[in-house]
Amino acid sequence: MNKLINDNLYETRKNLVEEIDLLSNAQFNSKPDMNMWSIAQVCHHLVLVEEASIKAIAWGLKENDHTQKERKNVHFILLDRTKKIKAPKIVEPDVKSFEVPQIIDLLNDSRKKLITFLSTIEDKAILKEKSMKHPALGELPLDQWIEQIYLHEQRHIEQIKEIKLLLDVKQ
Structure with missing residues (x-):
């Protein structure tokens, strides 16, 4: 795998764990608003997206269509948080409570599966x-599926x- 992508996967995950590591379970599972996800739900969503991305890439590799698709500016699309992206049902998080170590284990598992795959x-x-x-970006080359993670x-x-x-929450 491309070193830059590997470094970005590693660095981003490290930053995520640092953001959640010291939270109490109450903070982790609190919703600031009924229409928002808790931090635990956001993290569970990330696990589900990573696992779904592995399946999508595997499926894409089996397809016979070799035509090169247009590359998209996934950085711009995904990092622009002014544009809300509705999560497909398949990657909507569970409503149950999670403990921080439990989610960190799920994050580690999904990342290990990705790297192994x-x-x-x-x-x-x-x-x-x-x-x-x-679901949000349309037809996407498989290498950009990895980047979007x-x-x-x-x-x-x-x-x-x-x-x-x-x-x-005090930092």
């Missing part, structure tokens, strides 16, 4: 050649920081 792809160039429809996570780290401010 990506290591099985012998010819990484195929990721640029094949594409799969993304850490960019999506960065988007939600900003959301977590906002939730912490709304809950008046």
